[in-house]
Ligand SMILES: Nc1ncnc2c1ncn2[C@@H]1O[C@H](COP(=O)(O)OP(=O)(O)OP(=O)(O)O)[C@@H](O)[C@H]1O
């Protein structure tokens with residue numbers, strides 16, 4: 236771990252107040268290059284809100300989000316530009332159903348003039364190869380199984396050459412037999428050094444792949460440790476209770 | 483009585499005579515033909531105006547709902563929708579003709595197109611808006627997460643998907659509009675309906691000209707409905 240490097244993403248006292256719910260309560264955390272951070276916690280604890288505030292998919296009501304040297308929830312920031320560097324993978328894939336797999340992958344890089352169509356196509360083929368879906372390039376999302384869709388969604392995010400990837404429960408909408416193939420791809424990414432923040436219920440994945448595991452409860456970051464410590468010696472009663480339920 | 487040959491011969495004879503009186507004599511069929519052309523002109527013109535207005539209003543409303551921007555324009559759009567959908571088309575037509583264009587000398591056809599276009603625009607706006615809103619929120623988020631701006635997300639991701647629901651609904655709006663233009667006679671336009679009415683006033687026969695008018699509308703509507711159904715089916719197949 237390159238601990239002396241600067242963080243890629245930094246949350247400072249991050250807060251999200253909905254009219255009746257405090258979804259995120261002064262959460263501070265730094266994600267460094269190459270780290271895999273897993274976020275776990277009970278339903279409604281604010282995991283999604285946290286991850287979605289990091290690319291301003293949800294607008295925080297307080298605190299700061301920094302991408303490298305730039306505070307991104309500040310007036311005058313071109314958030315679309317920042318998001319080009321922060322990929323996101325959704326629970327429900329959100330592939331574009333009217334476009335082929337290849338078009339799904341190449342749309343953003345070409346539209347944003349980061350790549351020519353040929354370059355983007357070449358990248359798409361290479362990435363599809365990597366997730367074992369090269370032959371699906373001309374299929375439409377509706378023709379794919381859930382696990383395949385999620386792998387395509389990961390490729391779509393990767394095609395932007397992001398510096399960090401955010402995942403919000405990427406395997407929760409999948410049939411059990413398809414969870415493995417998606418986790419396998421994510422493990423591959425972790426091994427290749429991709430910086431990732433992953434909200435997940437897959438404790439096995441967190442234990443095996445994460446550098447740090449975060450426990451959230453009632454909008455707060457309650458506990459944070461490397462996986463051996465996190466799972467082996469949980470400190471707070473809430474985490475102990477949570478782990479006793481899910482493990 | 484209906485079963486006697488004599489009765490049928492008589493009826494057939496009367497029909498032929500009346501047909502000739504209503505449509506052939508003095509080339510009265512031209513009243514229907516020209517009226518039909520006028521009806522089609524008003525309808526097509528109004529559809530185009532309605533599409534332009536509807537698209538604009540829908541984009542303002544949707545942008546406001548999704549991003550919170552365009553507050554003032556959204557306010558105006560809502561007033562427009564409330565007024566147009568809350569008053570009879572007929573009254574709108576009369577106001578536009580006798581009040582707004584009272585002192586200016588413009589082609590009546592243009593007035594009709596504008597009046598029906600504005601009216602249709604309100605309904606078209608809601609059709610387009612409903613189509614845009616029906617696209618899953620995750621599609622906006624996926625576009626945004628890739629760094630696309632709102633306009634790029636709209637044009638490349640949302641609108642193409644919304645077409646599926648919008649196109650058939652617009653076809654139905656076209657059918658409604660075609661029938662609504664039959665009140666154009668109130669601003670002295672000689673549309674299809676008015677054409678039939680003029681024949682009636684000349685021949686003192688209401689049955690034939692009005693039934694002919696009804697039949698022509700019906701044929702058009704059935705034709706358009708058939709197209710809409712086909713289109714719906716084709717759009718479904720591409721899923
Ligand atoms: N748009 C919203 N409006 C109001 N409250 C919301 C909204 N989105 C989330 N919340 C509330 O904020 C809290 C945190 O929600 P969040 O979705 O972040 O939880 P989560 O940890 O991701 O839960 P899950 O495991 O079920 O996905 C919950 O109490 C939720 O009801």
Ligand SMILES: [Mg+2]
Pocket residue numbers: 282283284404
């Ligand atoms: Mg969640």
